[in-house]
Amino acid sequence: MFVKKTKSVYQKSMYIDKQSLIIEKYKNANKWFWSALLRYPFHYLIGFLLLIVSTYLTVNTTALIGTALDYLHEEGFSTNFNKTITLMLIFVLFSWIAQSLSVYVWAIASFRIQRDMRQEFYEVIQQHSMAFFDINDSGIILSMGMNEINSIRLAFNPALRMLLSSVVGIIISIFFLWRADFYIGISISIAFIIYFVIAWIYAGKVGPIRKKLATDLSELSSLSQEMFKGIDTVRSFDNEEKEIAKFEHVSYRYAEDMKKEGYLSAFYWPALITVVFTAGAFAYGSWMVVNNYFTIGTLITILALLMSLNRQNFMIPARLIMLQGGIQNAKRLWAKISFQDPLIEPSDPLTGNWDKGIEFRNVNFAYPGTSKYSLRDVSFKIPVGARVALIGGPGSGKSTILKLLLRLYDPNEGAIFVNGTPLNQMHTKYIRQHVTLVEQEIFLFSDTIRANISFSKPDATDEEIRIAAERAQIAQFIESLPQKYDTVIGERGVTLSGGQRQRIAIARALLSNPKLLLLDDSTSAVDIKTELRLRYAMEELMKGRTSVVVTQRLTTLVEADMIILMKKGKVVDIGTHEELLSRCEEYQFMCKHLPINNGLEPSVAESVGGGR
Amino acid sequence: MGHGTRGPGRALGLEKHKRARSTKVLLASLWKYLKNYIWSIFFAASLIILYSLFSLVTPLILKTGIDKVTEEDASMKILMPVIVSFFVLVILGWIINSISTIILTKINSKMLHEVRTDLYRKLSYSDMSYIKNEQSGNITARVTSDTGELATGIQISTSIVAQLLLIIGSFVILLVTNWVIALISIAAVPIAFGISSILSYFGRKIVLRVRRAFGYVSGKMAEGLSGIAVAKSFNREEELATELRELNQQHYNYSKQFGFLMMFVMPSISALSYALFTLIIYMSGWLNKTTNVISLGDIYLSINLSQQFLFPIVMLAMSFPQLESAFGAMDRIIDIFDAKPAISDAPDAKSLQEEDDSVHFKNVSFAYKEGNYVLKNINFSAKPGELIAVVGHTGAGKTTLFSYLLPRFYDVTEGEIYIGNQNIKEVTQSSLRQAIGLVTQEPFLFSGTVYENIIYGKPDATEEEVRSICERINADEFIEALQHGYNTKIVEGGKRLSSGQKQIITIARTMLANPRILVLDEATSRLDAYTESLVQAAQMELFKGRTTFVIAHRLSTIKDADRIIVLDHGRLVEVGTHEELMEKKGIYQDLYTTYYAYQGLEKVDIDIEELEPEIVEKPIKPKKKPAQFKLDSKKKKP
Structure with missing residues (x-):
C-alpha cells in the first residue's frame, strides 16, 4: 500500500554538478534537514494524522476511567458502566491499529530519507576535487556518511515521531483536564510549557557532552589502533610507557565526561516538576471532591491522565537530544557538502586537440x-x-x-x-x-x-x-x-x-x-x-x-x-x-x-x- | 537513571558469543574491581531499594486518599496528612534517585577507566605473537567497546534489581488488595513476554541482516573514498555511485522489515496495557455486583499497579540479552588478562654494558609454533663495528633473526644470543632496546607532526640535531616543501606522503636515536634509486663503527658490507665477502646473478619466455575480517 518507486533527486547522467543542484535546492543545513519531511510528505502526513487519532483514542480511554468508575460508584454494574467499558475496548482496538500504521509509515519514510540523504552526500562528496580529499580524513568522511546520516534518521524516527506523539498527547490531555476543571487545565498547561523549556535547555547541555564522549572514544580507539599497528616501532624505541600515558590521559578525560553526563541526568529537573504538579493536582482535586465540586471519577481521571503523562514523557529529553544531535550532524554534513572547491568546472567547456603539443x-x-x-x-x-x-x-x-x-x-x-x-x-x-x-x-x-x-x-x-x-x-x-x-x-x-x-x-x-x-x-x-x-x-x-x-x-x-x-x-x-x-x-x-x-x-x- | 538510548542491535544482544567461563568465574574477576567500591555500591543499592519501595508506596497513598475522599465524613483535615506524605514522598524519591545515580555514575566511570587502562597496559606488554595474530581493530574493540559494554552491564544490573523489586512488590500488593484482579493481571504477563520474545527472535535476525547490509554500504563507501583518485582519473564516479545506490537500496529493504517488526511490537505492548486496565475495571464492576467488596481506591490502585508492572517486564525482557552481552565482553576481556604476557626481565637483570658491541648467535633455533622451526641452529659472530649484509630468499628467516630475536621481541626457542659477554636474556629489555636501532620494512608513522615522529626515539633532541640529520639524508628538502614543514601533521598514517618519504622519516628517527647496534630491514626499499643512494651514503658515514646488520635488497648495500651471510630455509648456509662467496658458486652466486646483478641495467639478455611463472604471494585467506567490509554476492560478468 505504501510501496512507491524509489524517488531519488538524481537520475544518472554524465555531467551533472550535484553540489550546485543540492545547494540550489536546499539552500542551507536547516532546510536540508527539515526537507526530509517534504521528500515524502504523503507518508509523514498520514503518519501524523494516524498519530493524532491514536493518541486521541488512548487519552480518551484513560479519561473514561473516571466515567466508568463514576457509573460504578453511583449505579453499580449498570448498562452505562458496561457501555463505557465496551467503548474503552473499542478505543483501545482502534488506537492499536492507528498507532501501528502510524509507526510503520513513519519508519518507512525515515528509512527512505536515510537512504536518499546518504546517496546524496556520497555523490556530492565524490565530485569534490582532490583539494577536498587532501584536507579531509577519509575515515571521518566515511563515518559521517554512515553514522551521522544514521543519526539524522534517528532524529526523525523515533525522536521526532515520539516527540510529536508526546506533544499531541499533552495537548489532548490538557484539553480533557480543561474540560474537567479550568484551574487544573491552566496550571498543567503552564507546567508543561515550563517542562518543555527546561527539557530543551537540558538536552542542549547533555548533547555536547555526548558529542565529547563520542570524540573521546574515537580518540581512544585511534590511539589503540596506532599502538598495536606500530607495536614493533613502539617496542624498539622502548616507548610502551609513553604510549600508555597517552592512552591513560584520554581515558581519564572520558571518565570525567561520563561523570559530568551522569550528574546532569541525576538532577533532571523536569521530572521533579511533573511529580510536584501531580501532587498539587491531587491536593486540589481532593479538596474539590470534598466540597462536592468534583465527582470522585473526575479526580481519578485527572490522576490517571497525569500519571500516564508522566509515564509517557520521561523519554522526552532523550528524544530532544536525538533531535538536536540530528540537526547538529546535518550541519556538519552540510559543511562538507557545500565545500568551496578551488577547482571550478568551466561553465562553457572547450575541447582541445590532443594531437598537438x-x-x-x-x-x-x-x-x-x-x-x-x-x-x-x-x-x-x-x-x-x-x-x-x-x-x-x-x-x-x-x-x-x-x-x-x-x-x-x-x-x-x-x-x-x-x-x-x-x-x-x-x-x-x-x-x-x-x-x-x-x-x-x-x-x-x-x-x-x-x-x-x-x-x-x-x-x-x-x-x-x-x-x-x-x-x-x-x-x-x-x-x-x-x-x-x-x-x-x-x-x-x-x-x-x-x-x-x-x-x-x-x-x-x-x-x-x-x-x-x-x-x-x-x-x-x-x-x-x-x-x-x-x-x-x-x-x-x-x-x-x-x-x-x-x-x-x-x-x-x-x-x-x-x-x-x-x-x-x-x-x-x-x-x-x-x-x-x-x-x-x-x-x-x-x-x-x-x-x-x-x-x-x-x-x-x-x-x-x-x-x- | 540515565536517559540514554541504544540501538536496536544492542538491546537485542546480537553478539552471541560462546562464553569460555562460567558466570561465577566472571563475577569473581569483576570482584577485583568492584571490591574497592563495595561500600558505595551497598549505599547506592540501598537507595535504589528505598526508591523502589517509594514507587510502591505512592500508589498506596493515592488509594488511601481516594478512599478517604469517598467517605461520608471526608474533610481536608483528614486528607491533609495523606497529601503531605504524598508530597514528601515524591520529592524524597526524586532526591534519592538523583543521589544513587550520582554514586553509580562515579563508580562506573572510575571502574571503566581502571579496567580500560589495566587492559591497555596488559596489552602493551603482552606477547608479540598475540598482538601480531590479532588485527589491531580487534584489539581496539576489546579496549573500547567491550569495556564500554561491561560498564553498561553494570549499570543495567542495578536497574534490573530495581525492576524486579517493582514487579514483585506490585504483584504482592495486588494480591493483598484483590486476588482475582491479581490473577487477571498475571494473565497479561505471558502475553507481554511473548511479544518481547517475538521482538528478540525476529528482531535478532532482521537486525543482523540490516547490519550486514549496512556493512556493505559502509565497505563500498570506504572503498570509493580511498580509491577516489582512481575513480576520478578514469571517470568512474557515476558507476561507483550506482553500485552504492544498489547496496543502499538493499539496506533500505532490510530496514523496512525492521520497521514492520517495530510496528507490531511497541503499539501492541501499549495496547495490551490499556486493555488490561479496562479489563480490571470491568472485573471490579462485576465483582462489586456479586460481593461488593472493592473500593474505588482499590480499583485505582489496581490500575496503577498493573501499569507499574507491565512495563518493567518488557524492560526486563530486553535487559537480559544486554546483560548477557556484557558477560560476553567480560569474558573476552579476561581472555586478554589471561593471555601470555610478554617476555619479562629476569629478576636480576642488569643494564647492557656499553664496552663491547659484538653480537654472537650460539646455536639459535626458533619456532613461532611448536616444532615448526623457522630458524635452525644459527651460529655466527659479528665483531664490534662490523657491517654485515644479510641475503636470502623471502621466508629465509632474515627478519625473524635480526628484527625480532635480537631486540628480544621473542625469545629464542633454543640457543643463546650474546651482546658482548652478556646473554640478552640477562639484561633489561629497556637497555637492550635502547642499544639497538631497528628500521622496519613497513614504515610506520604515528599521528602527530613530522617533527614529533622524528624525535620519537629521543624526545630531548634539539631542533638543530633534527635538521642536521634530515639534511644529511636528503629529507630536509621534501619536509620543508610540506604544508607546514616539520610541523605538518601526519594524517591517516601519512596518506599524503609517498612510502619513500615515510621511510626516510623512519630512518631519520632511528638515526637521531643514535643506537649502538643497528638493524636495517630493507630499510631503503621504498626509496627511489637516487634518494636511496644518497641515504645510504649518509648512513655509511653516520653509522661508521657501529655493529650493523643490513637485510639487503640491493647490490649497493652488499658492496659496502664487511661480510655477507646467506640464510636459506632458516639455516645459515654461507658466510664471507662477496669475492669469497662468488668463488664458492653456491646459493649466493645464484642469488647474485638473478636478483642483484642486473639492477638498474639497461639491457638484460633474458627472454621473457624463460622467466619462471609467478606464484601468488599469499594463497586465498580464510575469512578473518569482520563481515561488514565484505560483499557476499559478487556479480559475475557473463
Whole structure:
C-alpha cells in the first residue's frame, strides 16, 4: 500500500554538478534537514494524522476511567458502566491499529530519507576535487556518511515521531483536564510549557557532552589502533610507557565526561516538576471532591491522565537530544557538502586537440590550504608523441606536474595549454577521457581482476581485457589462478605482489587508451624477473602516445626524447640524456648516484653512463 | 537513571558469543574491581531499594486518599496528612534517585577507566605473537567497546534489581488488595513476554541482516573514498555511485522489515496495557455486583499497579540479552588478562654494558609454533663495528633473526644470543632496546607532526640535531616543501606522503636515536634509486663503527658490507665477502646473478619466455575480517 518507486533527486547522467543542484535546492543545513519531511510528505502526513487519532483514542480511554468508575460508584454494574467499558475496548482496538500504521509509515519514510540523504552526500562528496580529499580524513568522511546520516534518521524516527506523539498527547490531555476543571487545565498547561523549556535547555547541555564522549572514544580507539599497528616501532624505541600515558590521559578525560553526563541526568529537573504538579493536582482535586465540586471519577481521571503523562514523557529529553544531535550532524554534513572547491568546472567547456603539443606556461602552484609553492615558474613544451622523463629528488615537484596534467588541481598562476586551449577551460571529465595516470602507489578495488582491469572501460569485451593483460605481461599469471579473471583480489581474496599490482594497473591504463599517459615510476623493482616484466609492460603502454614519466630508470632516461630535471619546484634544465650529461652538473651528480654506477662491474657502468 | 538510548542491535544482544567461563568465574574477576567500591555500591543499592519501595508506596497513598475522599465524613483535615506524605514522598524519591545515580555514575566511570587502562597496559606488554595474530581493530574493540559494554552491564544490573523489586512488590500488593484482579493481571504477563520474545527472535535476525547490509554500504563507501583518485582519473564516479545506490537500496529493504517488526511490537505492548486496565475495571464492576467488596481506591490502585508492572517486564525482557552481552565482553576481556604476557626481565637483570658491541648467535633455533622451526641452529659472530649484509630468499628467516630475536621481541626457542659477554636474556629489555636501532620494512608513522615522529626515539633532541640529520639524508628538502614543514601533521598514517618519504622519516628517527647496534630491514626499499643512494651514503658515514646488520635488497648495500651471510630455509648456509662467496658458486652466486646483478641495467639478455611463472604471494585467506567490509554476492560478468 505504501510501496512507491524509489524517488531519488538524481537520475544518472554524465555531467551533472550535484553540489550546485543540492545547494540550489536546499539552500542551507536547516532546510536540508527539515526537507526530509517534504521528500515524502504523503507518508509523514498520514503518519501524523494516524498519530493524532491514536493518541486521541488512548487519552480518551484513560479519561473514561473516571466515567466508568463514576457509573460504578453511583449505579453499580449498570448498562452505562458496561457501555463505557465496551467503548474503552473499542478505543483501545482502534488506537492499536492507528498507532501501528502510524509507526510503520513513519519508519518507512525515515528509512527512505536515510537512504536518499546518504546517496546524496556520497555523490556530492565524490565530485569534490582532490583539494577536498587532501584536507579531509577519509575515515571521518566515511563515518559521517554512515553514522551521522544514521543519526539524522534517528532524529526523525523515533525522536521526532515520539516527540510529536508526546506533544499531541499533552495537548489532548490538557484539553480533557480543561474540560474537567479550568484551574487544573491552566496550571498543567503552564507546567508543561515550563517542562518543555527546561527539557530543551537540558538536552542542549547533555548533547555536547555526548558529542565529547563520542570524540573521546574515537580518540581512544585511534590511539589503540596506532599502538598495536606500530607495536614493533613502539617496542624498539622502548616507548610502551609513553604510549600508555597517552592512552591513560584520554581515558581519564572520558571518565570525567561520563561523570559530568551522569550528574546532569541525576538532577533532571523536569521530572521533579511533573511529580510536584501531580501532587498539587491531587491536593486540589481532593479538596474539590470534598466540597462536592468534583465527582470522585473526575479526580481519578485527572490522576490517571497525569500519571500516564508522566509515564509517557520521561523519554522526552532523550528524544530532544536525538533531535538536536540530528540537526547538529546535518550541519556538519552540510559543511562538507557545500565545500568551496578551488577547482571550478568551466561553465562553457572547450575541447582541445590532443594531437598537438602540450605546454606549461609560467605555472605556479601551491596545494590548496598551503602557502608553500610546490611549483615555481614552470614552463616547458611537450611535442606530440614525445617521451618525457621527469627526474628530481623527493619534494622536487615531479608528481605535482602529473597531477596538474590530469587536472586534479588548477595552477595558481600561469596555465597549461593543450594546443593553445587552457586546461582549466576544459571539463575534468573530458580531460580524463584522454589522460591516464598510473600512480606509484597502486590502488586496486577489492573486486575481481576483470573488474579491476576493465575499470577504465566498463564495456570492454573479454577479448579486450585479455589483450590488455597480455600486453601488460600479467596474462600468464592471471591464467595460472584457479578462477583466472574472476579471481577476487584484496582482503577477501588473493594478495598480489607490488609488481603484479603495478602490471594490473598498466593493463587498466592500456584499456583506457589515452592520448596522454602519465606514469609515476619512482621505485624500481627488486628482482630481475619483476623488473623485466615491468619494463616490457611499460614499453607497451608508452608505445604510440605522448607520455610523461617520473622515473629513475636509466633506460627510460636514455631513451627519453626530453628530460625535465626538477629541484625544489623549479625546472633546472631540459634536454636529452646526452645534452644534460654534458652540461648539467646536477644531472651528472644524479646519474652518478643511480645504482648502475654503484655497481660492481665498472665495464657495464661505462657502457651505459658514459657510453656515447 | 540515565536517559540514554541504544540501538536496536544492542538491546537485542546480537553478539552471541560462546562464553569460555562460567558466570561465577566472571563475577569473581569483576570482584577485583568492584571490591574497592563495595561500600558505595551497598549505599547506592540501598537507595535504589528505598526508591523502589517509594514507587510502591505512592500508589498506596493515592488509594488511601481516594478512599478517604469517598467517605461520608471526608474533610481536608483528614486528607491533609495523606497529601503531605504524598508530597514528601515524591520529592524524597526524586532526591534519592538523583543521589544513587550520582554514586553509580562515579563508580562506573572510575571502574571503566581502571579496567580500560589495566587492559591497555596488559596489552602493551603482552606477547608479540598475540598482538601480531590479532588485527589491531580487534584489539581496539576489546579496549573500547567491550569495556564500554561491561560498564553498561553494570549499570543495567542495578536497574534490573530495581525492576524486579517493582514487579514483585506490585504483584504482592495486588494480591493483598484483590486476588482475582491479581490473577487477571498475571494473565497479561505471558502475553507481554511473548511479544518481547517475538521482538528478540525476529528482531535478532532482521537486525543482523540490516547490519550486514549496512556493512556493505559502509565497505563500498570506504572503498570509493580511498580509491577516489582512481575513480576520478578514469571517470568512474557515476558507476561507483550506482553500485552504492544498489547496496543502499538493499539496506533500505532490510530496514523496512525492521520497521514492520517495530510496528507490531511497541503499539501492541501499549495496547495490551490499556486493555488490561479496562479489563480490571470491568472485573471490579462485576465483582462489586456479586460481593461488593472493592473500593474505588482499590480499583485505582489496581490500575496503577498493573501499569507499574507491565512495563518493567518488557524492560526486563530486553535487559537480559544486554546483560548477557556484557558477560560476553567480560569474558573476552579476561581472555586478554589471561593471555601470555610478554617476555619479562629476569629478576636480576642488569643494564647492557656499553664496552663491547659484538653480537654472537650460539646455536639459535626458533619456532613461532611448536616444532615448526623457522630458524635452525644459527651460529655466527659479528665483531664490534662490523657491517654485515644479510641475503636470502623471502621466508629465509632474515627478519625473524635480526628484527625480532635480537631486540628480544621473542625469545629464542633454543640457543643463546650474546651482546658482548652478556646473554640478552640477562639484561633489561629497556637497555637492550635502547642499544639497538631497528628500521622496519613497513614504515610506520604515528599521528602527530613530522617533527614529533622524528624525535620519537629521543624526545630531548634539539631542533638543530633534527635538521642536521634530515639534511644529511636528503629529507630536509621534501619536509620543508610540506604544508607546514616539520610541523605538518601526519594524517591517516601519512596518506599524503609517498612510502619513500615515510621511510626516510623512519630512518631519520632511528638515526637521531643514535643506537649502538643497528638493524636495517630493507630499510631503503621504498626509496627511489637516487634518494636511496644518497641515504645510504649518509648512513655509511653516520653509522661508521657501529655493529650493523643490513637485510639487503640491493647490490649497493652488499658492496659496502664487511661480510655477507646467506640464510636459506632458516639455516645459515654461507658466510664471507662477496669475492669469497662468488668463488664458492653456491646459493649466493645464484642469488647474485638473478636478483642483484642486473639492477638498474639497461639491457638484460633474458627472454621473457624463460622467466619462471609467478606464484601468488599469499594463497586465498580464510575469512578473518569482520563481515561488514565484505560483499557476499559478487556479480559475475557473463
